[in-house]
Amino acid sequence: MFSLSYFLQQSMNGIILGCIYALLALGMTVVYGILRLINFAHGALITLGAFFMYFVFFRLGLPFVAALFLVLGFGGVMGLVLDLVAYRKLRGGPEVALLITSLGFYTFIENFTKLIVSPQPYAFKTPEFLATLYRTPYLTFRTVDVFIILSSLLIMLAFHFFVKRTKLGIAMRATAENLEVANLMGIEVNRVISVAFVLGSAIAAFTGFLWGAKYGQISYDMGFLTGVKAFVAVVVGGVGSIPGAMLGGFVLGLAEILSIAFLPTRFAEYRDGIVFAILVLVLLIRPSGIMGIREEVRV
Amino acid sequence: MGQVISLLKVEKVTVKYGVIPAIQELELEVERGQIVALLGANGAGKTTTLKTIMGVLRPARGRIFYDGKDITFLPAPQRVRLGVALVPEGRGIFNRLTVRENLLLGAYHRKDQGGILQDLEEVYRLFPRLKERENQIAGTLSGGEQQMLAIGRGLMSRPRLMLLDEPSLGLAPLVVRELYTLIRRIRESGVTILLVEQSAPMAIGIADYVYVLETGVVKIAGTPREVESLEEVKKVYLGG
């Protein structure tokens, strides 16, 4: 019944969705790894990024590349602001306070967007050069699909390189593993954390653009469920592990799409259920996630 | 000037955990180019002393001078910049990072790429086994190798004063001996060392000056010759 092209097409759909989750998960896992903070506000950044892109690119008509860099910068600044305004002050306080604050930020940003911009969704045109439709015997896709996959891969590679090779990246991993000793090494831990926020948020804002370009509509509440699922991806992949976050993102994206594609249609309603069932299963079988480092052993 | 200022001077420092003083009115001095040993049983306050010198703990009273400069309230990263390095107890290496990355982190505050690479080579020369395991995840090293890595990492910051917290903990005697040879060599390269140890004779054998702590107070202080009569030290350790 299912042809090869169907399978390929659905896999690509899964991978594209996975890219979006993975990009978000990237920022979340770094922050969680260091601060143990489930940063709900991260989801709000894709909303902000998408709307920002809408305004600078479509309304102000800036050139695409300039707009893109502006969005990245904007996301970074937002991340920095969140960190400086609240998270930094709460470090060392109760963890729930941190969690609730991030939830508060999410709510704030969502409703701010709703009030200032619009309670209704905005149409987000795919930029002309990304809208071309290609039909091949096996796949039907648009340039934007390729763009999403390529840019995601690029970002992931760049991020991987950053974390593996650069001084700051190594410091980031060190801070995630042992904050106190990192401090002893002369690493300004606060700065490293800020950098983590900035990078993650910039990527999230960029993801907002990808989202808009792919689906064509952006709204003030688009970030929440996506953010939560991205965090699920973080946990599934293994907390604090960057390849894990990517893997988790792809696992979720593929699980969502393929479950709809190959189960009878009436199972479509299980879409979110499946995502979270995977989460619970992974947690029960391998609490530290697929690629996580076991840290649950106690003495 | 007349009198030479010692590299490190701890003046009447008291550190408390909550209300409990861990060290009391501690006086300590480390001259340039020396190895100073800080001995004592568990809970005597040795690690607390090191952490206070490093700036991880804040003294409730007293002052700390480094190179004549008051550093009592300087945060740890800035002390690293001044040339203080702590090799923490239990090594505190980053298990998930590679050996090389661990070492590079030691030189985190330094900007001179060339110098860093040179020092890296220097550390590898000092610890050839680290060179072999350069790209291995540090968590997979043996205990002795990890200790070497921790010390190597400390050296990478090009310290003038190195604080070693129980480097021999959990290591086989043979490895410990190797380690001590290295410590001596490090001193010869011009680094001043404050060494915290349980293993008294070894430390005394290597040190230029010895302090023995008991419950946060200096019980004995003197040159190795002066404290050579192990009996007194033994008393501190094994009880009267």
Added chain:
Amino acid sequence: MSECILKVENLWKNFGGLMAVSGYSLELPRGAIYGLIGPNGAGKTTVFNLISGVLKPSRGRIVFKGRDITHLRPDEITALGLTRTFQNLRLFPSLTVEENLKVAAHVHARCGFFSTLFCAPSFFREEKAIERKAREMLERFGLYEFRKEIAANLPYGLQRKLDIARALMTGPELVLLDEPSAGMNTKEADDLARLVAELQRDFHLTMIIVEHRMSFVMGLAEVIQVLDYGSVIAVGTPEEIRQNPKVIEAYLGTGDLVA
């Protein structure tokens, strides 16, 4: 010869590849105080963790009062009458001193959920009994005036005492004391040693004490085991131990290595 209350046979434990305890054995007569000493990282606390069930041994057998407890949970072991204290003081920091003690009376409380809910007479009776017992303990340890205090606010020495008192609230026959005098000054430690001796007599306790402060353990223990690298390197009376060259070497190292 009195009966053997605890028998540990050939206990092994490794973490990853590191052997923390290798082939530890012990026969502990009822009513005795044994000391367990050794340099840092020798595996003393691990032995306690194994006996009290917090960790499961890789190999070996633990028999308490004739019953194999190797695979029991810590709470089951406690219910049988074996409990312990902790080296790094694990009080319930935000509970009051009294509550800390009452928690420990849990093992012997029998009152069910519904009789608790409906204030059955048995509930009050039991609460009264617990209260009485806690009060007795508070007075004994000189903690009575601090009973409403949050445990974390207690002076350190008293926290140590509270830890021991709390262990005694479970009504044990065998208590494992993990560095009871750590962080105390000499006088406090001496007082504590006296108190421990008294308690042992009054409550008919058997004890194993892990200590670094030699004066403390040497004064109390009849027999001392010395652990190094996870295995027993010497057993004997305090005097024998003090003279044992192996022990001295373990503690002080051999000076000739470097010189």
Added chain:
Amino acid sequence: MKRLALLGVAVLFFGLVWTACAAEPIKVGVVMGLTGPWASIDTPALNGVKLAAEEINKAGGVLGRPIELKVVDTKADEGETVAAVIRLIENEKVSALIGYCDTHWVNIAAPLAREYGVPFITPGATHPRIPERTGAWLACFGDNAQAAAIAEYAVKDLGLKRGAIWVDTAVDFSVAVCAYFADALKHYGGEVVYEDYFEITWTDFSSMVARLKEYQDQGRVDFVYVGAIPDNCGVIVKQIRDGGVTIPIFGEDGFDTPLLVQTGGAAAEGVVFATHMSLEDPSPIIQKFKSDYQAMFGNPPENAFAALGYDAMKLLARAIEIVGTDDPKKIPEGLAQIKDFQGVSGTISYEAGSQVPNKSVAVIEVKNGKFVTVKQIAPEYLPDPKIAK
């Protein structure tokens, strides 16, 4: 802490005083989801209500009394909805309620109103079983009518027989309209090839599109019928076309939103959907409505729901005039007597015992980004309301 509590009490008290001013006019409560997924149809509907009230007041009001609207945004939240209805009835003492263009919210709000004996008129909620379940009155046709109209158009006019149906399982009206559509399609000799399901919360429809494309490439389906709410229809249409699907897309009145063309863009071209009326109709009543609306709100009516809101308000006014009182208990008698009411959205009469007017359906096609009426259909076959959940 105490100060904070005091502050809370003060704010609460202040808020209550604010709401509790009373006046002479006939009060009408309006509950709408002005924020949330239904905003793009509820907002025009509210504007329609406002326009009608304004007109009535300018003409001297009803029974000589002006109409005062009490508008509450219920944010697509069940708790807010319930609280709003209770507040409007209890605090504001409204004579009647007008609200929502979606069945789910009517299903929540109207039973409450019924309990208080306050009539509830919905401008645009189309589930024909609403009266049975909630006692509310519809100003619009039932879903069975619009579904049948599209089925008739597809089979009879276009000759397309094999359809796929996309159902939003989380939305009452979508489930209903799709069930009616399946029934009507069979009635006209068509065939439902398969049904696919999604939920209001989705944004990614790629897997469903791929499935549709597979069916299309195998030549097994002729068209797809999508039961989507306004927020989703543009996204869906765009993704269907982006996925290389070329077969016709049919929709229901949820498609009657500017978002369809805004989001859908070129993909929206040729989409055919059923709605309550055609705004291009040259009839004077509609043209006047359009210019009045433009004058009041600065833009032409966004969609048919504006007209429905207008009609709902006018219906209510007419009913009050008929019974001669604004007593909520009496108003339904007036509504029941309405016959041949000339509304902007068509002629409305409530047949005996029915609270769903019998109206014709406008079939609209998107051409060059404009909604163009292709046909006005009074369906000859009406699926039984009972077949829908």
Added chain:
Amino acid sequence: MKRRIPQELWFVIGGLVLFGALFVAEKTLNRYLLHILILMGIYSIATVSLNLTNGYTGLFSLGHAAFMAIGAYTSTLLTFPVPLREAYDLPRLPWFLGGPDAAWSFFPALLAGGVLASCAALLIGAPVLRLRGHYLSVASLGFMVIVVTFAKTLKGITRGPMGISAIPLYTNVYWTFLWLFITMYVVWRIVNSRFGRALMALREDETAAQVLGIYPMKYKLFAFVVGAFFAGVAGGLYAHLTKAIRPFEFSFTLTFQIVVMLIVGCMGTMSGPVVGAVLLLALRYALKPLEEHLKLYGLIELIYALLLIVVMLWKPEGLVGRKRVSVRGHQERKEEGEWARFSTPR
């Protein structure tokens, strides 16, 4: 800290005063205010019961809405009027629940909802409660989504995502506050007995609690199950107040709202959760006219969020809190540190 006898008396007096006040309120307030009052009561039940796990036991569960959903659906299905069942395509009750022509009365239906929620807690508690810290939170969140998914997909019973409306209005101030009273009484009883002491001991230090004879799993499960029972009851009350439920209602928003109320109030205290619930709801409904007046829809949530951030920055332990309640104790961190030391060789 707490003395028993006066507190019991206080409870009785408090109850009497409460019901006296309720009587007056019921007679004088209009239904809108009563509605808000009842909502405050219901949310208080939810927060007080959540406090049992999140506050006293230190298990930071995010699955509370799921238990409310179970309670809401159970009691709704049991009490739904027989004549309306057909209009809503709801099944009639099977013989063992009273047969096709039966509809339960309110109280037993609420109880049944609570019991079923407890059963669910028992079922999922065993695996989920083995997890720690954030893992537990996330897993319980996953459980919540799964329950919502079932509520959506078991269409024959729940009418699926469309939800059920026209539920009979049974909830009134008396029922609500009776249940709130019962909830608080039970929690208070638990807290001041060996059960509560065991729970708090687990929160403070699980290992220490265990060597003092407390089996962690048993008591964690106990807290979870009791909490779930009252959440189920709260769900039932809620369903019979709003007269309409659907699966999405019992999802992220509700779960987080309850958690926020609890934390803003203060975890691990008797009054904290009630203060949190009452204050935040009062704020919400007090701001409503302002929002409508300014036509700035979303303003309430905006102010709400701002306040939340401010409260967390200013008093992270909650409004009525004095001491810090550690959810993830520093002890645990210490252990991880210790483990890191051992985990080296391979």
